Amino acid sequence: MSAAVTPRPRRRPAPPGSLRRNRDFQLLCAGQGLSMLGSGASAVALPLLVLQVTRSPLHVGLVEAVWTGALALACLPAGPVADRFARRTVLLACETGRAVASAALAAVVLTGVSPLPVLLAAGVVLGFLTAPFNAAVLPAVRDVVPESRLATALAVNQVRGQLAYLLGPVIGGVLFEASPSWPFWLDSASYAVSAACVCALRTPMRPPDGTTREGWWRSFTTGIAFLWGERVLRRLTLIASAQNFVFDGVYLAIVVTSAREGASGGSVGMLTALSAVGAMTGVVLAPRAGRLLPPSQVLLVTGVVCTLLVTGMALTASALVLAVLLAGCALAVAVAASVLTVARLLRTPAHLQGRTNSAIGLLFMATPPLGSSLTGLFLGELPGWILFLCFGAVLALLAAASPRKDAFASAGSLDRSNGVGHTRAHAMD
Template sequence: MSGLWRNRDFQLLCAGQGLSQLGSQTSSVAIPLLVLRETGSPLAVGVVEAVWTTVQVAAFVPAGVIVDRYDRRAIMVSCDLGRLAATVALAAALLTGSASLTLFLLYCTVLGLLGAPFTAAGPAALREIVPGDGMVAAVSVLQARSQVTYILGPMFGGLLYMVSPSLPLWFDVFSFAMSALSIMALRTSLRVTATATAPTLAEAQAEATGRRRGMAGDLATAARFLRSARYLRRQILIAALLKLAFDGLMLAIIIVASLRSASGLSIGVIIGLTSVGSLAGSLLAPRLNGRFAVRPMVIVATLTCACLVPAMALTGDGLVLAALLAACSVLVTAASVLLAAQQVLMTPAELQGRVHSAANLVNFAFAPAGTVLAGWMLGVLPHAGVFLVFGAFLWAVALADLVIPAAPPPAAPPPETREPTGLATT
């Protein structure tokens, strides 16, 4: 971990993206309130949120190809500046009283289109900046930073909104600017290069042919890699199924607490408790790295949750439910950090964008099913039954992962084959 603090470029990337995440969390609280204030329509709020999510999911497909073809530094800076311009336009329109539903939809479209390539480029940049033996610690720090922004961002956004409705957007403008500056200041080259584990001649020819065929060829190359990387494909699916369950459980807990007349403050505490559990898991991951293999860690984390979630059927107290989910989050987040680091290391440098876009696409595709399922079950089952169903689902995921044979993970390149980059020279 100490090497990360001497890694200048990692510190820049962590600080810049952390501030950007804080800005995004801040504005995410304000956008629904602003849409409702400007249009007076709850339906408009839902439409704006749906457009944002749908556009970003659709953009993940071309985003991976773009990230693997062009200079990743230029892509990330361009995405930041584009989102900055869109946010300035919306914030200015709010100040002049000219905001409209059409403008909100355009704003969300731009953020969705530019958010996908920026998200795909992040892990690819991390691979170049951090040596292989420091990857778990780096992912742990980034995950912990994200959890802190999830805790602080909504509260900060609410406070800024009380001062002035457009203020959260202006803070987001500032955060995009700082993120772009931090990426421009990186000394590490983020240009796409082939890995030391070079492909065979046939694979190289297939890659060259794919590039001549354009985006379809690039996507086919990534598909061939994922078909051959059975272990990696399996872990991406497991991570998506766990996200499905957790998103559904979070919604179920919030609704159950609300039906029992929990205050807005109590709901905020419930959400915060889960983030605290995830933060603890992020900090725990480096201590587990090397002591336990990744797959057994994922199975143990899933089995632990499969035991804790049915216990939620015994209570309707929101804080107790949140505490149980937070306990689940500790191990699941620790396992997720190890999985994310393994995914970065197992993926060739020239395929980073496409593989991470594919993983994000699977996550985004599965996540809504959890919330839809929770909402539907709350309408037809007693609250206890909802938690029992999710518990059974987690048991099924854990047992399937335990019983179905899995290919062993391929060996990652030795840490000594990659030099640490961006280290301070003072």
């Protein structure tokens, strides 16, 4: 007698609107993930390349300042550009331009001669192409995903981004050890693949109705005017912008210090990779922190933690220990950033979200170039441990300046929705 055959259980069909079966979302998600992977690889290779060519921390800071400064300047017009033109056109133009620019930079590096003006020009071009892409890609996700699945789609995007920033620097550091041009070739190829994914999209992406009737200058200034009129939002943004100044300098100081101690490109890449791990952990912990503590205490606790960790960097020259401390800072910053995200979502009208986000992005990106420049300047004159102590002192002042409970009480629903709002806010970043 033959044994009874147990039927194989059927695979459960995907629910209606499933992201797994959403072809355009998968294309957009895969293309952007590869794009961010390439960017992470080139980001860690750039300071190593400048240090190898010029042997000058000041030049490293200058190049980093120009690259981030170009992105900062492009943030303000990026929102109106993304709203005025079809998003597919914006995404395709930006990715194609970045692929060409990165390939040209890789070709120059391959020759063995990398003039400083060429590196600066590449940073300007890439910065002015990256900002419109960033402004258009999230609205594009909204175009291809049904509203019922939007929060999940944005959460998937966030996790994908952290994974890209986790792997990209490691890959970039290893490739740099093989050949300094390889990380930039990878960056160019990733942009080309992303452009191909955008070309394959089927969902129509038309510009929003009514945005073209507003003048360009008014489009640039409306978001800034609204942000400046919102006291809590303005204060949170300025504090976060100052923290960006500090952490850009901290990261550059760690890279240069580790390179001086003989760390390999792969080891330096691990710095950023561990930082991405810390940020990802912070994203996971933020909702729980929001349920346990009010926004004012979240900001104060994370500010004190960052102060202690950066101050502790003055006590070691070990690349591994510095990487762990930097990861702890990234975790704390990710938790604190959720407070600003909730404030931005709750206090900004829907029709001003894009322009307000552009204004916030401008302030966020305006300070890192100064942090890079000053760090590069002082690293040539001072030991790293003094800089870490100075950065720790600045973070202590920022923690003391964080808004207190009464400020959030005047913000209405922000304080009451803290626990629930964190989850939604992180999904929409």
